[in-house]
Amino acid sequence: MRAIQITEFGGPEVLRETELPDPVAGPGQLLVDVDAAGVNYADTHTVEDSYLARSVLPLVPGAEVVGRTADGRRVVALTDHGGYAQKAVVEEHLAHDVPDGVTDGQALALVVQxxxxxxxxxxxxxxxxxxxxxxxxxxxxxxxxxxxxxxxxxxxxxxxxxxxxxxxxxxxxxxxxxxxxxxxxxxxxxxxxxxxxxxxxxxxxxxxxxxxxxxxxxxxxxxxxxxxxxxxxxxxxxxxxxxxxxxxxxxxxxxxxxCLGRPGMYREPMAEILAMTAAGRLVPRVGGVYPLSEAARAHQDLRSRQTFGKLVLDVRA
Structure with a gap:
């Protein structure tokens, strides 16, 4: 599969496209064919190893994906890492079905931000x-x-x-x-x-x-x-x-x-804001969509404060 991987810590320049083996889902996990991955400011810290949780190399960044499971569900999910790729393994309890009327970019804007x-x-x-x-x-x-x-x-x-x-x-x-x-x-x-x-x-x-x-x-x-x-x-x-x-x-x-794993702190508020978005009462803004291969440019733009709203990597592009 195509993925963005880092083998050294640093700035956007260490984000490089590569080919990696497909990940394999274990018990309690789902394999997601990724349509799009979200880019967060925290990702820029992960890449330079300055985040709250330490990073281990080599690493595929990305904490959120939207895509399809093997049985056809359209889900948005948090990941530990591994979102900047064509396939990602997610914990089943962190995957949420995306309602009709909510776009991929909107769903990605909700799951972390x-x-x-x-x-x-x-x-x-x-x-x-x-x-x-x-x-x-x-x-x-x-x-x-x-x-x-x-x-x-x-x-x-x-x-x-x-x-x-x-x-x-x-x-x-x-x-x-x-x-x-x-x-x-x-x-x-x-x-x-x-x-x-x-x-x-x-x-x-x-x-x-x-x-x-x-x-x-x-x-x-x-x-x-x-x-x-x-x-x-x-x-x-x-x-x-x-x-x-x-x-x-x-x-x-x-x-x-x-908040993850604590009763009432993940699925319930996520359901609320997805419903608000589907009803038009909450409007997540997508500020930029980049091909997967241009993840480094997305990070550059984010760090330079040139962007607004949610940044998205189109994994299919």
């Missing part, structure tokens, strides 16, 4: 009716879904940040009440101004560095900053306990892998 957005708001952020929510990188895969879900879940004001006017306009189109420049310089003041002069209740943050610092400073008493990435590859200033106690603020980390 949609579930992440759902849990950022429901599980970690514990959004209450009427609270304000800041969504950083609001035109990205997770952010574009978090904007929509925050409105659907009853947020009082959704404040989007993005690095360009086009991306801010997209966030507004998706339902954000206001969109501001993501530049860390002056960000705290812009967030407070965007919330009518009041500090904010929830921030969904995946950049790290000074964006994290400004977001924490913008939190209201009992506010929650949910951190789920470090796209800048720059750590924030260490948080001291007194900073949290002094304003009754919380910093909560989130990693989707901790």
């Amino acid at each position: 949609g579930l992440t957005a759902w849990h950022l708001l429901r599980t970690s952020g514990r959004l209450a009716e009427g609270e304000s929510v800041v969504v950083h990188a609001a035109a990205g895969g997770t952010g574009s879904l978090a904007v929509q879900l925050a409105k659907a879940f009853g947020a009082g004001r959704v404040i989007a940040t993005a690095s360009s006017k086009d991306k801010r306009d997209l966030a507004l189109e998706l339902g954000a009440d206001i969109a501001v420049d993501a530049d860390p310089e002056g960000l705290k003041d812009r967030l407070i101004e965007a919330n009518g002069g009041k500090k904010v209740d929830i921030v969904l943050e995946m950049t790290g560095g000074p964006v994290f610092d400004a977001s924490l400073a913008a939190l209201a008493p009992f506010g929650r900053l949910v951190t789920y990435g470090m796209a800048s590859r720059t750590p924030p200033t260490p948080v001291q306990a007194a900073q949290l106690m002094g304003r009754s603020r919380a910093v909560v980390g989130f990693w989707l892998m901790h």
Whole structure:
């Protein structure tokens, strides 16, 4: 089968197309003929071995696939690795049937980024009716879904940040009440101004560095900053306990892998957001479709912040 494999760690340049033996499904697993694979920012960390889970070489990246099983089911599934390939083995309990009316790209947008957005708001952020929510990188895969879900879940004001006017306009189109420049310089003041002069209740943050610092400073008493990435590859200033106690603020980390296997944390929210998408109440945006052979270009574009929405590898191309 055709696959993208890495035999050394590094940047997009280490992603190379090759021929590999077909994988074989074991007990409790499914072999999926892959139609498309999703590209996540976490994949760029996996390729350079800077992710939360360490990588082992050689490696076929890719944590999500959509395709057909031997009995004809159309499924979307999480994988451990191995998604950037024509065939992938997935755990049966992590495969979800895709409803009619949901495209391959939309399904891929939901299985990691949609579930992440759902849990950022429901599980970690514990959004209450009427609270304000800041969504950083609001035109990205997770952010574009978090904007929509925050409105659907009853947020009082959704404040989007993005690095360009086009991306801010997209966030507004998706339902954000206001969109501001993501530049860390002056960000705290812009967030407070965007919330009518009041500090904010929830921030969904995946950049790290000074964006994290400004977001924490913008939190209201009992506010929650949910951190789920470090796209800048720059750590924030260490948080001291007194900073949290002094304003009754919380910093909560989130990693989707901790939801797998826990009752009610995978299949149920996945079913909810798939149903919302099939009904047109949630609109995952596909920002780019690349042939499998151009996985390196997809990573380059993602890392350079040139993209919006979900990036997809067309494995059939």
